[in-house]
């Protein structure tokens with residue numbers, strides 16, 4: 009009977025198309041919006057990805073990575089003396105204005121790393137060498153920032169340029185020259201500004217000798233000491249806050265700074281609300297369109313379901329037929345919608361660095377929700393058919 | 405088996421059936437008594453609204469009367485629950501409807517397979533048996549087409565195939581020819597007679613159509629919710645009001 013149920017469904021092309029559109033659209037909306045949501049949320053802890061270290065130490069009041077509270081220089085030696093610390097390096101991060109050659113300003117994320125260890129240096133350089141940062145007035149700019157800032161500059165001919173900044177180009181940070189010696193590849197940040205790496209000491213100069221410039225300390229545990237273990241020791245002995253740097257959203261630990269950043273944005277911004285609304289909208293649109301279409305499919309076939317009932321099919325069989333029909337439509341609709349979401353995501357990724365992270369869990373959740381929509385549609389149909397009288401087959 | 409022939413197949417006695425609310429009541433059956441035997445084709449005739457379809461539904465177990473007893477093949481239907489009634493219909497009944505009720509999105513053969521599949525028969529068996537009976541109703545070669553591509557008479561042939569494919573002992577037809585022209589109606593009744601006649605089977609046909617009365621073994625005339633008389637010869641009927 010289930011085979012016939014499917015043929016009934018596929019026999020009505022127009023209804024099927026409508027049903028699939030509804031399901032696919034809501035799957036698309038839910039999967040795509042969730043992926044963009046997690047994409048944007050993953051930008052909030054971008055520094056944790058771009059500045060690589062096993063353990064981060066911060067002021068005890070710090071809640072998330074974009075909001076550093078300066079430490080004392082003496083804190084560095086206190087951390088270094090904690091048992092299990094292999095080395096500890098200073099890190100400066102701040103948002104400052106960079107002045108381009110054409111006089112325009114651009115907000116950048118200035119990252120000052122320890123010139124001895126280069127702890128926190130970018131993982132991939134597409135141009136230049138990290139060691140050149142030891143030369144005077146030098147910086148390394150990220151690829152995306154280089155193209156962004158490049159479009160703001162003025163070419164040698166005095167005309168606005170359209171090419172990315174490259175090694176050798178210069179701009180100014182607080183009237184101090186910054187000469188590019190490298191281009192790196194990093195992840196884009198929530199704050200949007202380009203990442204500009206320099207040495208810790210030079211960062212002090214660029215920020216006009218702000219009284220305290222030590223934003224974080226990057227710490228490497230000794231062999232055999234886990235980051236989590238070391239965090240506990242540092243906190244006990246120094247009263248500072250210590251964090252692990254795991255950024256894998258599905259298994260980050262309690263002490264992860266990325267995790268704290270994620271939840272800080274979750275509770276302190278409207279991002280989850282607006283995306284949650286979009287996902288709910290997808291769900292409701294799905295239920296509305298699919299439920300409605302499936303209902304009209306059932307109405308159209310009501311007469312035949314009544315005949316099948318008269319011929320001796322119990323409600324159990326008919327309910328299963330309707331479930332087979334609704335879930336089959338749900339499966340196909342999900343496939344189409346999720347496929348489209350992935351397609352859109354791919355297209356976005358090809359165009360740059362979009363906020364788009366489609367975790368497998370998003371697909372699973374979307375799958376479950378689409379099946380939920382199918383379930384609701386089937387139930388509505390079952391209620392309708394269960395109310396129709398088998399005796400009605402003799403009428404008209 | 406032949407001992408079964410001419411034994412009572414359907415017996416309804418003192419059946420009352422009302423519709424509507426107590427203050428706005430329609431009496432469809434009033435103390436109706438009806439009997440049909442195995443091996444016969446009995447017709448139910450009478451003016452519109454006299455309760456023919458209602459009586460048929462009571463016999464088929466799709467309507468439960470307010471009073472009276474209904475016995476089909478020795479099984480009391482009054483007092484059976486929905487599930488038992490459904491299972492009873494599945495095993496014992498074949499239906500032919502006035503408006504065919506073929507599922508338009510399924511092929512001819514799939515429509516015919518429905519009663520067997522409802523009984524839980526394997527798909528392949530249902531397919532083979534359906535193909536065989538489609539051939540008997542003269543539609544070989546049309547199995548994979550849609551019912552809507554067929555003429556009314558052909559569609560009713562499909563419906564007859566569907567009604568008989570599971571070899572039910574009771575075949576119920578409500579106005580099987582009234583949607584068809586005279587000649588086609590005659591052919592359809594011939595088909596019903598030829599295919600359904602068996603010593604064990606009872607066929608009940610509701611009709612207005614006096615042109616097909618000649619196919620009946622007996623004719624039960626209804627009036628105001630009850631059987632007024634039963635005759636063996638159609639010529640004895642007063643057909644003026646039909």
Ligand SMILES: Nc1ncnc2c1ncn2[C@@H]1O[C@H](COP(=O)(O)OP(=O)(O)OP(=O)(O)O)[C@@H](O)[C@H]1O
Nearest residue numbers: 423424430431432451452453454455456457458459
């Ligand atoms: N479901 C129902 N609800 C209310 N009244 C009904 C219902 N079914 C039948 N009736 C009424 O019961 C009476 C008998 O109806 P029934 O359909 O049995 O007549 P019939 O002899 O089959 O008529 P026809 O020849 O027009 O088909 C009619 O008055 C009809 O209006």
Ligand SMILES: [Mg+2]
Nearest residue numbers: 456457458578
């Ligand atoms: Mg009738």
